Every structure is written in C-alpha cells, then in structure tokens.
Amino acid sequence: MATGPLQRFRRSLALRLALLYAGVFAVGSALLFGFLYWTLTEALNDREQATVERRATELAELYARGGPALLRARLDREAAAGGRAFFVRVLRPDNSLVLVSVPPDWIETQVERLPFPGLIVTRPTYTVRIPQDALRDYAIAGVTLPDRNFLQAGILIESQTVLFAPLRRAFALAGGGGLLLSFLLGTLVAWRATGPLRAVAETAGRILATGDLAARVPGGAGRGELAALVRQLNTLLERNAVHVRGLSEMLDNLAHDLRTPLTRLRGAAELALQDGGDPAEARAALASCIEETDRLLHLLEVLLDVSAAEAGVLRLHRETIDLGELVYRAVDLYREVAEERRIRVRIEQAVPVPARVDAVRLGQAVNNLLDNALKYTPEGGNVVLAVRPAPEGAALEVRDDGPGIPEAEREAVFRRLYRSDASRSQRGLGLGLSMVKAIVEAHGGTVRATAAPEGGACLRVQLPGDAIAKA
Amino acid sequence: MRVLVVEDDAKIASFVTRGLKQAGYAVDHAPDGDTALALLDSTAYDAAIVDVMLPRLDGISLVKRARAARRELPVLFLSAKGSVEDRVRGLQAGGDDYLTKPFAFSELLARVQALIRRATAAPEATRLTAGDVSLDLVSRAVTCAGAPVDLQPREFALLAFLLRHAGRPVSKTMILEHVWDYSFDPQTNVVDVVMSRLRAKIDPDHRRIETVRGVGYVLRPSKG
Structure with missing residues (x-):
C-alpha cells in the first residue's frame, strides 16, 4: 500500500492542526470585527438620534409658546439662513397635517414610510421630492405637544451600509489574507513540529x-x-x-x-x-x-x-541476607569434600555484611568458587573465605594456598567451557567460573582472579553498593 | 493401591502408567483436569501424579479444588519448569512432592512409594533395619554385621534415608533434598563423597549399596 507524499499530507496531523488553528482564527477575528462594527454603528446612531431629539424638543417648546405660526416663522427663517435642513411636521391626532417642512433633498416615498408612533397613516396628505441620492438613511424623533398634536423632526444621514462599506471591504481583505496566511504558516509549523512523529513511524515501519x-x-x-x-x-x-x-x-x-x-x-x-x-x-x-x-x-x-x-536476561529474586550466611552454607555443603582432602576451610568475617541479592543464585556462585578452590588446592592445604564491606559495596574472596592461576590464564578461566591444561584431569564441565562471573555480573558486580597472599589463587567478587542493604 | 495419573502427553502417560502397573499399582489416567476432577469425585485414590501444565484446568488449580473438596490425597507434581519458585509454588498449592521433567521413572516410583507410605504408614519405627545393617534413630547407634559403626552426622542421615527406601533406588537429587535439605541441585559431587565415606565404613565391596547407572543408588535389603 504505497502512499504518495500528497496523500500522506492530506491525512496528516499537521494539516488537521493547521485547519483547526485557521478555523479558530477565523471565528475569533469575525467575532472581534462584529463587535467593533456593532459598537461603531451604535455610537453613530446614538449621536444622530441625540441631534434630532434635541431639535424636536427645541421646536416643541417653540410650538408650545407660540403655536404653529411661531414654528412656521422660525422654520422659514432658518431655511432662509441655510444650514442643515431638518424635516419637520406637526400632525393632529386624526393624522391630518398641521404643518410640514420638507428639506429639498427628501423624496416623497421616504416620507410616507416614516414611522408615526401611535398614529396610523391611511393616505398621503403631502408630497416631497428628493435628488437622485438613494444611499441615505434618516433619523427621526417625535414629541407629543401640549395640544395633543404630534411633532416630528428628522434628518438625512449617511446610510451606514454605505458609510461602513470600506471598513467591511478592508476586513474581508485583511481577514481573508490573514486566514490564508495563518493557515499556510500553521501548516508549515505543524508539519515541521510533527516531523519527529513521522520519523518514528517511518523507522518503526x-x-x-x-x-x-x-x-x-x-x-x-x-x-x-x-x-x-x-x-x-x-x-x-x-x-x-x-x-x-x-x-x-x-x-x-x-x-x-x-x-x-x-x-x-x-x-x-x-x-x-x-x-x-x-x-x-x-x-x-x-x-x-x-x-x-x-x-x-x-x-x-x-x-x-x-x-x-x-545476555542480561537472568531474572534475580533479591532478598536481604548476610553474605556470611551464603558463605557458611557453602562451607557446610562442602564439609565432607574438604575433610576428604584434608583441606582446612576457614571463614573470615568481622561484621555482618547484609546485601540485597538473589540468595539462591549468589549461593550457587559461592558454592562454585569453593568447589573450584577445593579442586585445585592440594591435600592438606588451606582455603579462606572472606566477607567484608568494601568502599563501594561488599567484597567476597575465596583464597587458597594451592598452585594459583598463571597470570596469562586469569582472564580465560571465566570463559565458558574453558579447561586449563592443569585441570583437564579434573572432573567438571568447565562452566563453574563462567557461571560465577555471569551471576555476579547479573548482580552488577565484578569478579577477578588474582594471586592470594597465601600463595595460591584469590578469586575476588566485588558487589556494588546498590546490592548492599542499608543496615 | 490405586494411583491417578493426570498427564496430557500421551507418551509420558503411557510409560508412567505401564511402569506403575508393573510395580503393582492400579492406575487410572486422566488426560485433563476436568476428567481428573470427575475421577477424584468417584474413586478413592492413594496418590495422584499431576502434571502442572494441563489443558483447560491446570494442575495446581486442580489440586487446590480437590483439596478444598476432599480429604488428604498425596500429590506429586510433574513439571517441565525446574526453577525454585515453581517448586515452591507447587508445594504451597498442596503438592507433597515435585519432580521435574525429564525424570527417571525409578525416581518417580521411589517418590510415589514414599508419599503413599508417609500417608498410610503407622508412625515410623525408631529402628531401621535392612539385612545386617541396623540404625537406631534415637540412640543414633549403627551396627553392621553385628559390629558397631561410628558415623558422621551426614553419613548417618544418608544411611537412614537409604534404609527408609531399602530395596528401591533413590536419586542423587532425592538425597540432596532429604539429607542436605537442598531444594535445587547445587551441581556438586558432595553426594558421591559422602556416599563413598559411608561405603568405606559399612560396605567396602559395594554389596549392600549398589550404584544403579543412570538412576542413583539402592540399598539391598539382604546380602548378596
């Protein structure tokens, strides 16, 4: 099942991450823009509304003081003076017109559609006209007058649709571009970041x-x-x-x-x-x-x-035991063998040396060391088993006063099935010392063959600190 | 004496069954744990030889269930696993003895005989005798052909063990287990050494204690 790089990319975690990020980015910026847009239009609306409301209140006061005549005179004066033109009208409760002033740029239909709070317009009672400018909205305010007539004031304002068109365009451009850019960059970053995962999968495959x-x-x-x-x-x-x-x-x-x-x-x-x-x-x-x-x-x-x-796969069942106990057991096991050869076996131990070891396996190693020493020590000789704490852990020595191991053979004796020339006549498999080495190394220790002060061989087992129990 | 053999390997089951029949036992064979449970429910056995690795119900669970339901039944486990932990697990589960495959049939027979005798026999006599060799467990006096013999502790224990199994061969492993209390083979010649010392004292010409090649040793009950 071969997969091309493109296909792999389409299924990749990197692409999914990039898409997810781009989606989050899009939703986030749309929300932000929506909020800005809403706040801005609300602020503008409020300002226009405040203007017309102020105007309506002002004119209503005028009307209250001097009636329609005073209002008309004021409107005419203002129209003659120029300035911003307001739409003004006064309606009776039955919806008939008392007075209207329509700025020159209003159109009739717009007036008809004006809201008349609390009144129902049944038919048009006036006409207005407007230049060809449809991109405008109006703002309007109404005030109920003391004689229960109704006064309305209105202005034309820039249509917000038109006013904010450049803003929306800018957002569409910037947002779309940003989205694309964030998706591309996101893909690149995610693709690079997930590189090790692909390498792992590739190697495993x-x-x-x-x-x-x-x-x-x-x-x-x-x-x-x-x-x-x-x-x-x-x-x-x-x-x-x-x-x-x-x-x-x-x-x-x-x-x-x-x-x-x-x-x-x-x-x-x-x-x-x-x-x-x-x-x-x-x-x-x-x-x-x-x-x-x-x-x-x-x-x-x-x-x-x-x-x-x-091979390092031997499983150890560690327990805490005094190393001297292992030595004692070995000596007890070989008591008759030693007696038979009139070899004196002595244990040298001043203090207990507790260790966390596999007692069966390490016991086997001690047995093998003693077995080995008894084999190569001549009749009437001496074997010493010494246990003591060492600077880094513990040491266990088996020394004899036999012929010793020639320097050249001190490494080789630990090889499996190795039989020195001197030992060919002896019974055995040639596995004893390689077994010792294997067991000791499984415990993280070392074993070395050296010369004993007694003149014979000294096999020294060094166990590391972590094999030694805290007393 | 009726013995149940629970073993799924047909060849091993066949040679064990044949050997036990030759030795005078009535033998039933169950190839799996379920059959064995059924047989144990319907028949009274004097001993059972149970393979640890059985299809479906394994040997250790089988023995636990049989033990939960019934009286004492001497059980000897057979297993291909020779490690000390397996042995301990088997013995904890209610096995009385444990033998590792491959085994010598004579060793199996000796162990089964020992199990049955331990379960049925009256308390052991304090005096063990075979032919002209006699040993007193209390006074620790040993005589051979009428003359007192002075034995070291291990020689004494070895002779007592041989006398208990007089006429039947015992393996070096069994000797190590019972005389040295070693539950694994320490791979030494210590048994040979003590055996030769014992022979030197009571049997210089190897007439009483015979070496059975490939098996171990047997103490002949009478001279010649």
Missing part, C-alpha cells in the same frame, strides 16, 4: 518491514517532548538490539556446546543397537545413554543460566 535492528530514528537532538520521545525510542531500540544479539549468540553457543555430548549419546545408542551384540553390553550402552542424557540436561540447564546471565 522500516524495522517491521525489513527486521533491520540497526535502524534508528533520526533527530532527537532538541530539547522538546518529541526529541525526548525520539531519544527514548532509540535507547529502547538499542537495548532490544543488544538483547537480541545476546540471545542469538547464546543460541549459537548452546548449539555448539551441545554437539559433543549429543554425538556421544548417539554413539552409545548406536552401540546398543548393533546386531549380534552381547545383551549385557547393550544394557551397559543403554545405561550410558541415560547417563549422557542426564549430563546433557545438566549441561543445558547450566548453559541456559550462564547464557541468560550473560
């Missing part, structure tokens, strides 16, 4: 499609949330890649390590199947098949543990 574990999301240099997302995702991808590499290495090694015992097993089974063989020999071959199977299972279990620890 590429990994899904090709299985390329080396793929990383580009960018992530900034300080924003999206840059943080990109960085976190890259870290996650990196960790996954490490785990997958570790697991596949582990599988390779397992396959390699299992090949030899499987070959032996197959050989023994073939022997049992041979025609004309001695039944007793066949039974013995079958028995060794079972023994090989057990060895294989045992090897598999140990290798799985070692490999899991090396």
Whole structure:
C-alpha cells in the first residue's frame, strides 16, 4: 500500500492542526470585527438620534409658546439662513397635517414610510421630492405637544451600509489574507513540529518491514517532548538490539556446546543397537545413554543460566541476607569434600555484611568458587573465605594456598567451557567460573582472579553498593 | 493401591502408567483436569501424579479444588519448569512432592512409594533395619554385621534415608533434598563423597549399596 507524499499530507496531523488553528482564527477575528462594527454603528446612531431629539424638543417648546405660526416663522427663517435642513411636521391626532417642512433633498416615498408612533397613516396628505441620492438613511424623533398634536423632526444621514462599506471591504481583505496566511504558516509549523512523529513511524515501519535492528530514528537532538520521545525510542531500540544479539549468540553457543555430548549419546545408542551384540553390553550402552542424557540436561540447564546471565536476561529474586550466611552454607555443603582432602576451610568475617541479592543464585556462585578452590588446592592445604564491606559495596574472596592461576590464564578461566591444561584431569564441565562471573555480573558486580597472599589463587567478587542493604 | 495419573502427553502417560502397573499399582489416567476432577469425585485414590501444565484446568488449580473438596490425597507434581519458585509454588498449592521433567521413572516410583507410605504408614519405627545393617534413630547407634559403626552426622542421615527406601533406588537429587535439605541441585559431587565415606565404613565391596547407572543408588535389603 504505497502512499504518495500528497496523500500522506492530506491525512496528516499537521494539516488537521493547521485547519483547526485557521478555523479558530477565523471565528475569533469575525467575532472581534462584529463587535467593533456593532459598537461603531451604535455610537453613530446614538449621536444622530441625540441631534434630532434635541431639535424636536427645541421646536416643541417653540410650538408650545407660540403655536404653529411661531414654528412656521422660525422654520422659514432658518431655511432662509441655510444650514442643515431638518424635516419637520406637526400632525393632529386624526393624522391630518398641521404643518410640514420638507428639506429639498427628501423624496416623497421616504416620507410616507416614516414611522408615526401611535398614529396610523391611511393616505398621503403631502408630497416631497428628493435628488437622485438613494444611499441615505434618516433619523427621526417625535414629541407629543401640549395640544395633543404630534411633532416630528428628522434628518438625512449617511446610510451606514454605505458609510461602513470600506471598513467591511478592508476586513474581508485583511481577514481573508490573514486566514490564508495563518493557515499556510500553521501548516508549515505543524508539519515541521510533527516531523519527529513521522520519523518514528517511518523507522518503526522500516524495522517491521525489513527486521533491520540497526535502524534508528533520526533527530532527537532538541530539547522538546518529541526529541525526548525520539531519544527514548532509540535507547529502547538499542537495548532490544543488544538483547537480541545476546540471545542469538547464546543460541549459537548452546548449539555448539551441545554437539559433543549429543554425538556421544548417539554413539552409545548406536552401540546398543548393533546386531549380534552381547545383551549385557547393550544394557551397559543403554545405561550410558541415560547417563549422557542426564549430563546433557545438566549441561543445558547450566548453559541456559550462564547464557541468560550473560545476555542480561537472568531474572534475580533479591532478598536481604548476610553474605556470611551464603558463605557458611557453602562451607557446610562442602564439609565432607574438604575433610576428604584434608583441606582446612576457614571463614573470615568481622561484621555482618547484609546485601540485597538473589540468595539462591549468589549461593550457587559461592558454592562454585569453593568447589573450584577445593579442586585445585592440594591435600592438606588451606582455603579462606572472606566477607567484608568494601568502599563501594561488599567484597567476597575465596583464597587458597594451592598452585594459583598463571597470570596469562586469569582472564580465560571465566570463559565458558574453558579447561586449563592443569585441570583437564579434573572432573567438571568447565562452566563453574563462567557461571560465577555471569551471576555476579547479573548482580552488577565484578569478579577477578588474582594471586592470594597465601600463595595460591584469590578469586575476588566485588558487589556494588546498590546490592548492599542499608543496615 | 490405586494411583491417578493426570498427564496430557500421551507418551509420558503411557510409560508412567505401564511402569506403575508393573510395580503393582492400579492406575487410572486422566488426560485433563476436568476428567481428573470427575475421577477424584468417584474413586478413592492413594496418590495422584499431576502434571502442572494441563489443558483447560491446570494442575495446581486442580489440586487446590480437590483439596478444598476432599480429604488428604498425596500429590506429586510433574513439571517441565525446574526453577525454585515453581517448586515452591507447587508445594504451597498442596503438592507433597515435585519432580521435574525429564525424570527417571525409578525416581518417580521411589517418590510415589514414599508419599503413599508417609500417608498410610503407622508412625515410623525408631529402628531401621535392612539385612545386617541396623540404625537406631534415637540412640543414633549403627551396627553392621553385628559390629558397631561410628558415623558422621551426614553419613548417618544418608544411611537412614537409604534404609527408609531399602530395596528401591533413590536419586542423587532425592538425597540432596532429604539429607542436605537442598531444594535445587547445587551441581556438586558432595553426594558421591559422602556416599563413598559411608561405603568405606559399612560396605567396602559395594554389596549392600549398589550404584544403579543412570538412576542413583539402592540399598539391598539382604546380602548378596
């Protein structure tokens, strides 16, 4: 399903965001303009209205003092003097005309349509004329006179439709332009801002499609949330890649390590199947098949543990325990083995060293270290297990006064299935120390082989501070 | 003695059933938890061998339900998971013993026999005897062919364990569990060492304690 850039853009979050912003902008500025327009027209209206009301009141006072004659005289005088022309008329309650003064620019129809509050115009009783100027409105005010006649005053004003036309035009131009500009800029900004999201989706898609574990999301240099997302995702991808590499290495090694015992097993089974063989020999071959199977299972279990620890996927069940307790248990387990070889085993511990560790796994590591020491210490020798708090955490040492480990082999002894020349004659899988290393490293610690002051080997386990319980 | 085998793998079920029948037990087989519950409701069993991973109703839930409804029934769990936590979970759920696949049939048999005996037998005698070997649990005196033998504590515990299972093979794992109280295999040769010391004291020519290849050891009840 290929999607072109245009199609992708049409579905993009950026476009939707830009449209949303443009919509909000349009509604906001329309509201603002509407409010301004309304306020402005109201203000103008009020002013015109006030003018005619003042005029109507003034003329009504005149009428009250001198009747229609005085009013007419005043209007004539004003007309002769020039100035702003007002429409004035006085009506009786029956709607008949007492007096009217129509400015020269009024038209008849306009007068007919004038509102007559409280009166009903049934027919026109006067005529007016007006020049060809339709773009005008009028403002009008009425006053009830003492003799119950009704006086009206009116002026022509600029039609607001016409007056505000340039304003509306300007708004349409500015608003439309602003809208377009804000939409374009918004799209650009949103498109740029959502770039990391597209990069993440693209990378994820590429990994899904090709299985390329080396793929990383580009960018992530900034300080924003999206840059943080990109960085976190890259870290996650990196960790996954490490785990997958570790697991596949582990599988390779397992396959390699299992090949030899499987070959032996197959050989023994073939022997049992041979025609004309001695039944007793066949039974013995079958028995060794079972023994090989057990060895294989045992090897598999140990290798799985070692490999899991090396790949960093070994799960630890931490509990708080005195490291001395683990050492004591190991010494107790190997009591007879040590006695058998007349090796003196001594525990060196001055203070309790509580630690948060997987007691079963770390116990296994201590067992292996002791097992190793007992194997390589000559009869009548000495083995010391020392536990003490260290500057950064805790240290556990297994020292002996045996032949020690040659400098050249001190790294190699921790490799899986490594058997030094000196140990070929010894029973074992060559996994003991690699298991120790794997378990200790799973705890975040280190293990090193050095020379012991007693003259033999010293295997030193250093556990980090966070494995040490706060007492 | 009637034993219920709850196991969904036909091959394993078949060899366990056949082996138990040869050993003289009446055996019923249930391929899943529901069938097993039905059988447990209608029949009285002396022991049950239950696979932890079963279709639909799993072994641990099955045993919990059976335990909730009924009297004591010795249960041995079978599982492919060998970790310590699984073992603890199985035992907490009401299992009396726990065996990891793959297992030796002889070990399964020995464990089932031990379960049934623990559930049915009268309180253990303070004196264990097999052939000319005799051990007093109270006075801790051991005699072999009439002569007193001086045993170290672990040698004593090992001999007592062998005497309790006289005539039946026991595995190194069982010995580690019962003599050393280790619930996982510490992968050492300590059993061999203590065994050879015990043999040196009561059985220098390997007539009484026999090594069964691929299985473990068996204490022969009589000489020869």
